[in-house]
Amino acid sequence: xxxxxxxxxxxxxxxxxxxxxxxxxxxxxxxxxxxxxxxxxxxxxxxxxxxxxxxxxxxxxxxxxxxxxxxxxxxxxxxxxxxxxxxxxxxxxxxxxxxxxxxxxxxxxxxxxxxxxxxxxxxxxxxxxxxxxxxxxxxxxxxxxxxxxxxxxxxxxxxxxxxxxxxxxxxxxxxxxxxxxxxxxxxxxxxxxxxxxxxxxxxxxxxxxxxxxxxxxxxxxxxxxxxxxxxxxxxxxxxxxxxxxxxxxxxxxxxxxxxxxxxxxxxxxxxxxxxxxxxxxxxxxxxxxxxxxxxxxxxxxxxxxxxxxxxxxxxxxxx
Amino acid sequence: xxxxxxxxxxxxxxxxxxxxxxxxxxxxxxxxxxxxxxxxxxxxxxxxxxxxxxxxxxxxxxxxxxxxxxxxxxxxxxxxxxxxxxxxxxxxxxxxxxxxxxxxxxxxxxxxxxxxxxxxxxxxxxxxxxxxxxxxxxxxxxxxxxxxxxxxxxxxxxxxxxxxxxxxxxxxxxxxxxxxxxxxxxxxxxxxxxxxxxxxxxxxxxxxxxxxxxxxxxxxxxxxxxxxxxxxxxxxxxxxxxxxxxxxxxxxxxxxxxxxxxxxxxxxxxxxxxxxx
Numbered sequence: 001x002x003x004x005x006x007x008x009x010x011x012x013x014x015x016x017x018x019x020x021x022x023x024x025x026x027x028x029x030x031x032x033x034x035x036x037x038x039x040x041x042x043x044x045x046x047x048x049x050x051x052x053x054x055x056x057x058x059x060x061x062x063x064x065x066x067x068x069x070x071x072x073x074x075x076x077x078x079x080x081x082x083x084x085x086x087x088x089x090x091x092x093x094x095x096x097x098x099x100x101x102x103x104x105x106x107x108x109x110x111x112x113x114x115x116x117x118x119x120x121x122x123x124x125x126x127x128x129x130x131x132x133x134x135x136x137x138x139x140x141x142x143x144x145x146x147x148x149x150x151x152x153x154x155x156x157x158x159x160x161x162x163x164x165x166x167x168x169x170x171x172x173x174x175x176x177x178x179x180x181x182x183x184x185x186x187x188x189x190x191x192x193x194x195x196x197x198x199x200x201x202x203x204x205x206x207x208x209x210x211x212x213x214x215x216x217x218x219x220x221x222x223x224x225x226x227x228x229x230x231x232x233x234x235x236x237x238x239x240x241x242x243x244x245x246x247x248x249x250x251x252x253x254x255x256x257x258x259x260x261x262x263x264x265x266x267x268x269x270x271x272x273x274x275x276x277x278x279x280x281x282x283x284x285x286x287x288x289x290x291x292x293x294x295x296x297x298x299x300x301x302x303x304x305x306x307x308x309x310x311x312x313x314x315x316x317x318x319x
Numbered sequence: 320x321x322x323x324x325x326x327x328x329x330x331x332x333x334x335x336x337x338x339x340x341x342x343x344x345x346x347x348x349x350x351x352x353x354x355x356x357x358x359x360x361x362x363x364x365x366x367x368x369x370x371x372x373x374x375x376x377x378x379x380x381x382x383x384x385x386x387x388x389x390x391x392x393x394x395x396x397x398x399x400x401x402x403x404x405x406x407x408x409x410x411x412x413x414x415x416x417x418x419x420x421x422x423x424x425x426x427x428x429x430x431x432x433x434x435x436x437x438x439x440x441x442x443x444x445x446x447x448x449x450x451x452x453x454x455x456x457x458x459x460x461x462x463x464x465x466x467x468x469x470x471x472x473x474x475x476x477x478x479x480x481x482x483x484x485x486x487x488x489x490x491x492x493x494x495x496x497x498x499x500x501x502x503x504x505x506x507x508x509x510x511x512x513x514x515x516x517x518x519x520x521x522x523x524x525x526x527x528x529x530x531x532x533x534x535x536x537x538x539x540x541x542x543x544x545x546x547x548x549x550x551x552x553x554x555x556x557x558x559x560x561x562x563x564x565x566x567x568x569x570x571x572x573x574x575x576x577x578x579x580x581x582x583x584x585x586x587x588x589x590x591x592x593x594x595x596x
Binding site for chain 1: 485486487489490491492493494495496497500504505508509
């Protein structure tokens with residue numbers, strides 16, 4: 001399989017009060033065509049920033065984003081605008097991502113107008129087709145305003161809008177975290193179905209490991225703007241290599257009252273990204289940290305087949 | 320549509336306001352067709368005459384028919400009141416949206432320019448224009464219109480700033496929409512409502528300002544009637560015939576109140592969701 005998307009040393013800085021905050025720091029990864037890559041991490045670790053940097057909505061300050069052989073980071077505004085129809089984004093808050101004053105039919109048709117489909121009947125046909133595909137009744141929904149729909153239905157509308165141009169890569173930025181638990185499974189199933197139907201590649205950003213586990217082929221774990229570990233889903237859950245991944249897995253609640261909660265959970269809050277620790281960024285909360293961790297930034301190394309971890313003392317060696 | 324929200328439902332008050340505005344508006348539009356005496360023809364024997372069958376509201380201090388002057392005055396007061404804020408809402412609205420959307424040097428420049436305009440004494444500006452360009456309805460509209468730009472710019476910029484960060488604008492960018500399309504299709508519909516509500520308040524303020532300028536003799540040149548100049552002329556005979564000043568004042572008060580009521584109701588009514596923006 002070939003990589004549809006690859007990030008090379010991607011860095012995104014924000015200027016905060018004269019200092020620079022590295023929201024994403026030197027991240028390299030790739031997403032193969034047809035694959036779902038899950039991206040997890042705590043709030044504020046840079047997952048969403050990474051998603052937006054891929055789409056050049058926030059221009060990266062360093063590194064490269066290569067999509068299907070084209071370097072997006074070097075594209076001019078107009079070429080990037082034309083490239084956008086091949087990459088799409090689904091947001092966390094489905095209601096806020098729909099213009100409250102436009103009708104659903106117009107919102108879903110908007111991408112077609114932007115790419116220049118001038119035939120009204122053709123637009124109408126495609127809007128109806130994609131609405132049916134995401135489980136909305138076009139006759140009922142088209143003329144309504146977003147506030148007349150529930151969160152789950154709004155997310156279906158957002159998915160329809162993202163899919164109508166038949167993109168190759170869809171970045172899902174916590175698409176189910178704002179939804180009721182009972183609706184999550186529906187939306188996740190819908191995304192899976194759409195992935196098959198439209199042959200999508202997904203970059204699935206979430207903070208909920210259970211959700212990511214359900215949809216991903218591989219999972220990448222981020223901490224404070226850095227990539228900690230990236231591995232196939234099965235492997236990551238069975239044998240995490242990075243202590244941070246292990247802690248995240250331990251923190252997943254077990255639906256069994258006789259199981260005592262894990263006691264070795266990470267202590268304290270993540271450090272301020274404005275003033276990250278030297279060396280390994282996780283060392284201040286890591287049970288295995290030593291002097292080497294404070295001195296050297298651990299590079300991402302292959303610890304087992306397909307499993308990469310940025311740790312001086314990984315939990316697993318080569319299999 | 321949304322279910323009725325808590326609080327007072329705009330009912331009778333709004334209806335009265337709309338009826339009053341329709342009445343004043345129709346009277347102003349059709350003033351020439353109405354069987355009215357001329358608003359400028361003087362009857363020096365009938366100075367300050369009390370109402371009778373021919374002059375329903377009596378005559379003013381120069382013997383001119385009050386009802387006719389009120390209705391012809393409505394023409395000037397309303398056209399100044401409506402047209403001047405149109406200048407403000409188009410120029411100010413466009414500047415504010417561009418400043419709030421593109422940020423950067425454009426915003427700095429706009430905000431700076433608006434502050435300069437706000438700091439400029441309005442009466443001095445009005446005096447300068449009437450002195451050098453002459454006294455006319457058009458100049459009056461221009462003066463009040465330009466003075467109204469800063470307020471509209473600020474409203475439009477503030478609303479646009481908060482909208483630009485919203486996901487649906489980011490979504491439009493992610494779809495590859497051009498800046499002009501985002502401004503017109505995503506932002507304008509959401510800025511239009513606060514601006515319209517503010518526009519109606521602007522109309523109310525402008526009618527008062529026109530009155531004040533005419534009262535000071537900087538407004539509409541005599542003998543053409545406007546509510547402000549009628550109050551000003553009525554002032555001279557407050558002791559003999561106080562209704563000459565009070566009648567136009569009451570009409571102006573009712574009209575301003577009606578515009579305010581409609582503006583407020585519009586803002587409350589057409590918000591798609593409570594607390595949406």
